[in-house]
Every structure is written in C-alpha cells, then in structure tokens.
Amino acid sequence: MTTEPIPFNWPYSTGDELVYAAEAQRNRHLSGDGAFTKRCHRWIEERTGCARALLTHSCTSALDLAALLLDIESGDEVILPSYTFVSTANAFVLRGAVPVFVDIREDTLNLDERLIEAAITPRTRAIVPVHYAGVSCEMDSIVAIARRHDLWIVEDAAQGIMAGYKGRALGAIGDLGAFSFHETKNIISGEGGSLLVSDPDLVPRAEIIREKGTDRGSFFRGEVDKYTWQDVGSSFLPGESTAAFLWAQLQKAQQITDARIATWQRYHEMLAPFERQGLLRRPIVPADCQHNGHLYYIVLAPDIDRQKVLDAFKRNNIGAVFHYVPLHSSPAGLRFGRAHGDLSLTTSLSQRLIRLPMWMGLSEAQQQRVCEVLGTAVKK
Numbered sequence: 001m002t003t004e005p006i007p008f009n010w011p012y013s014t015g016d017e018l019v020y021a022a023e024a025q026r027n028r029h030l031s032g033d034g035a036f037t038k039r040c041h042r043w044i045e046e047r048t049g050c051a052r053a054l055l056t057h058s059c060t061s062a063l064d065l066a067a068l069l070l071d072i073e074s075g076d077e078v079i080l081p082s083y084t085f086v087s088t089a090n091a092f093v094l095r096g097a098v099p100v101f102v103d104i105r106e107d108t109l110n111l112d113e114r115l116i117e118a119a120i121t122p123r124t125r126a127i128v129p130v131h132y133a134g135v136s137c138e139m140d141s142i143v144a145i146a147r148r149h150d151l152w153i154v155e156d157a158a159q160g161i162m163a164g165y166k167g168r169a170l171g172a173i174g175d176l177g178a179f180s181f182h183e184t185k186n187i188i189s190g191e192g193g194s195l196l197v198s199d200p201d202l203v204p205r206a207e208i209i210r211e212k213g214t215d216r217g218s219f220f221r222g223e224v225d226k227y228t229w230q231d232v233g234s235s236f237l238p239g240e241s242t243a244a245f246l247w248a249q250l251q252k253a254q255q256i257t258d259a260r261i262a263t264w265q266r267y268h269e270m271l272a273p274f275e276r277q278g279l280l281r282r283p284i285v286p287a288d289c290q291h292n293g294h295l296y297y298i299v300l301a302p303d304i305d306r307q308k309v310l311d312a313f314k315r316n317n318i319g320a321v322f323h324y325v326p327l328h329s330s331p332a333g334l335r336f337g338r339a340h341g342d343l344s345l346t347t348s349l350s351q352r353l354i355r356l357p358m359w360m361g362l363s364e365a366q367q368q369r370v371c372e373v374l375g376t377a378v379k380k
Contacts, residue, residue, distance in 0.1 A: 006370060008319030011183045011190075012360035014252045020244035032237025033217075036244040040194075043250045047162075048169035050177070050196040052203040054210050055243060056236045059158040059180030059193035063091035065236050066154045066176045066195060068209050069202060072097045072125060079119050080128040080156075081111040082328040082339065083346045088130055088156050089327055089337060097125070099337035101328040103345050107284040108132065109353075112345075113141040117149075119340040126152040129174070134186075134294035135285050136165035139173045152176070157196075161187050162257040163292035175199045181246055186260060186294055187253055189246035192238055209233040256360055260293030263362050267296045270371045279304065279378045293358075297323070300352045304378055309354060312377035318370055319357050326350050 024036055037055050044053035056062040072078065074096030080088055082101035089099040102119050105112045109132045116127060127146055129137040146153045153174025157163075160170035161179050171177030176199070181192035197206050207217045213233025218224045249256070274280050281299040285291050300306055306322065313320040326346045327333040356370055 003317045005317040006319060006357050006362075006366050007359070008321055008355070008357050009184050010359040010361065011188055012256065014248045016248035016251070017245045020248050021241050024240040024244040027240070030240045032239060032243075033220075034240040034243065036240050036247045037238070039247050040243050040250060043247075044179070044194055044196065047253075048172035048177075048196060050169075050172040050198045051200040052197040052206065054195045054197070054206060054236070055238050055246070056193045056195055056210070057238050058182065058191050059156075059178045060087040060091070061236050062178035062193040062195040063087055063154070063156065064094065064234075065206065065210055066178065067091045067095045067097070068232060068234075069176070069206050070126060070152050070154070075123060076125045077121060077123040078126045078128055079116055079124060079340075081130050081346070082326040082333065082343055083109060083132070083324050083350055084130040084156065084327065085158070085324060086327065086332070087158075088128055089333070092126075092128075093332075093336045098123075099327070099333070100124070101326075101333070101337055101339045101343060101346075103341055103343045104132075104349065106345055106349070108135050108137070108286065108289075109349060110135065110137040111142075113138045113145070115341060116142065116145050120145075120149055120151070124149070124151060126154055128154045128156055130156040130158075131160040131163065131170050133283060133297065134159045134163040134170075134292040135283070136160070136163065136170055136289040138286075139165045139168075143173065146174075154178070155196075158182075158193075159185065159292075159294045161185070161292065162253055163294070164290040166288050167290070171196045172198050175202065181249075186256055186292055187246070187249045189238070189242045189249065192242050192246055195236075205231065210236040257292050259360055260358070261291070262293075263358065263367070264291075264293040264296050266364060266367050267356060267371070270367060271298065271374075274375060274378065295355055296358050297353050297355045298374075299349055300354065300378065302348075302352065304352075306352060306354060309374065309377040312373055316369075316373045318373055320370070320374075321355050322350075323353055323355055324350060
C-alpha cells in the first residue's frame with residue numbers, strides 16, 4: 001500500500017486571492033503600483049514601522065535594489081554569513097563588491113555578531129544580517145558595530161515577515177531590509193518581495209531606482225509636471241495580479257503566523273525526547289526574538305549519517321530536505337568572495353541540518369508520522 005505523501009511545502013490560499021485578482025482585472029490596471037500595490041505598501045509600513053515599503057519581483061530583486069541604492073561598487077566589501085541563499089551575495093557581486101563570509105552562531109545559525117568587527121576593513125561598506133528561520137540576529141550589537149564604523153545595514157529578512165527582535169519588526173531595524181513572498185514563505189504571492197526603507201533620506205532615490213531611474217512616482221503624485229530619467233535604475237515593480245494575491249495573504253497574516261507557530265511548537269514538543277537522548281538538537285530561539293514559525297529544522301548528532309535519514313524520509317514519501325550549501329565553499333563563492341576565519345560551524349552545522357515538512361494545515365497526525373520515521377532512522 002502506498003503511503004500518502006507529506007510534501008515539504010504546500011502553498012496556502014486564503015480563498016480571496018482570485019477574488020482580488022479579478023477585481024484588479026476589472027480595475028483595468030494590471031501593471032505595477034496600482035490600488036493593490038498601494039494597499040500592500042501601507043500594510044507593510046504600518047506593520048513594520050519602516051519609512052517606505054516598495055514591492056518588488058522577489059526578495060532577490062529587493063536586495064539588488066538595495067545594492068544599487070547604496071552605490072555599492074567594484075572593490076567594496078560586504079560582510080554576510082556564508083550560510084544563506086545565493087541572492088544575499090549575488091546582489092552585491094553584481095555591483096563588483098566582494099562578499100566577506102563570517103561564521104554563524106551555533107544556537108541560531110545566524111551571523112555571529114562577535115566576529116563581525118574583526119572582518120571589517122577600509123573597503124567594508126555594509127553588513128548584511130540574515131534572519132535564519134525567522135529568528136532574529138543579535139541586532140543591537142550589529143547596529144552598534146555599524147554605527148561605530150559608519151556602515152550600512154541591509155537586513156535579509158526573506159524568512160522574517162511577522163517576526164521581531166525586542167518588539168521591533170525584522171527588516172525595519174537596519175537601514176534597508178528585504179522580504180520574500182516566494183511560495184515557500186509564510187506569506188506568499190508565488191514570486192514576490194519587498195524592499196523596506198527605514199532611513200527616510202533613502203526613500204526618494206529608492207523610488208526612482210525602482211521606476212527605471214525615473215521620477216515617475218513624483219509625476220503621478222502631481223509633484224512634477226512630467227517625469228524624466230534621473231538616475232540609474234531598472235524595472236522592479238510586480239504586476240497588480242501579484243499584488244492582489246499578496247493582499248489576500250497580508251489580510252490573514254496574523255492567523256497564518258499563529259497557526260504556523262502552533263505547528264512549530266508541536267514539532268518542538270514531539271522531538272524533545274530525541275534531543276534528551278542526544279540524537280539531535282532542536283531550534284533555539286533566544287528570549288529577545290519573536291519567531292514566526294517559518295521553518296522547523298533539526299541538527300543531527302555528528303555520528304548520524306544525514307543521507308541515510310533523508311533516504312528514510314524519501315522511502316516514506318516525506319518531503320524532508322537539507323538546506324544551504326555554504327557559499328564560501330561553492331565555486332562562485334571561491335571566485336567572488338573570501339572567508340574571514342575558518343567558518344567551521346557553518347561547515348559542520350550545514351552538513352547535519354534537516355528541514356522537516358512545514359506548512360499551513362499540516363496536521364498533528366502528519367507531524368507524528370514525520371517524527372516516527374525520523375525516530376526509526378536516527379536510532380538505527
């Protein structure tokens with residue numbers, strides 16, 4: 001008998017996405033910055049407290065926009081973790097900068113703030129903290145370091161919507177931040193993202209760069225009588241159908257987050273006995289961090305073969321997967337970047353981590369089956 005599959009991810013629909021998409025069609029405005037885009041902008045600004053939110057095609061393009069906005073150029077250096085998605089580095093490499101990879105903390109798998117200062121050189125322009133699994137980096141320390149050395153902070157909060165640090169929204173603590181609305185994230189639009197601008201002085205130019213380098217936004221607000229080419233830029237605007245889909249999700253963001261945290265907590269309780277037996281380590285969320293239940297991962301004990309565990313999940317039709325291959329050891333990372341220190345924790349933890357199925361609607365029975373298969377695999 002075939003076991004019913006448990007996918008790693010299952011995109012959630014609130015039921016209003018197609019209703020709003022049809023409304024966008026009736027409005028006869030399907031290009032960017034229509035009524036739904038403006039609603040999404042206001043929601044993000046009110047929720048996070050950033051000075052300006054700007055929807056983009058993806059979190060990748062939000063990071064690209066950030067690098068353009070900060071005038072990152074050839075020879076500049078940007079400090080970031082190696083344990084992240086390629087977009088974090090690519091945005092700056094595209095501008096000619098060198099990503100400087102720093103090791104991660106053992107508890108949160110976030111950029112180790114204690115190692116940042118030693119990695120700073122006269123060429124350093126920015127620090128890019130990545131909030132892994134929707135759990136914040138130690139932002140007070142990172143902000144203090146950035147201010148001491150006159151550096152920008154660009155938060156890669158791809159996984160961080162509805163999460164916080166000491167009551168402040170992730171993505172809006174540094175100068176700039178980036179959200180992802182990819183279908184694997186908590187709040188989705190299929191593909192999509194947002195740049196969060198917290199430094200008010202950066203807002204006018206961010207709008208210009210996002211609009212192909214023109215002051216088109218000012219024109220539509222009646223601030224100028226025509227719009228012209230003002231600066232470098234590109235087309236970062238998503239269409240209104242994407243924004244309409246996202247608006248349906250944002251309206252249910254709290255319910256989605258609450259449900260995901262409840263699912264996360266069930267895993268946490270189910271897996272506690274395995275941690276007590278020394279078979280694995282569960283996620284650690286520091287007291288100052290308010291996570292969003294984005295993903296649930298485990299870190300296997302060093303003597304357990306991860307591939308055998310993944311093979312057991314596959315045989316049982318369970319979509320459990322590993323995560324990032326560290327950038328510092330990848331072909332492009334070796335070519336474009338440099339490592340500061342030996343990054344031993346990045347290497348070790350990345351080789352032992354497994355992400356478990358995590359999505360809105362995952363049942364307790366399904367989670368129990370995931371844990372049973374895991375238990376059998378790790379005890380062999």
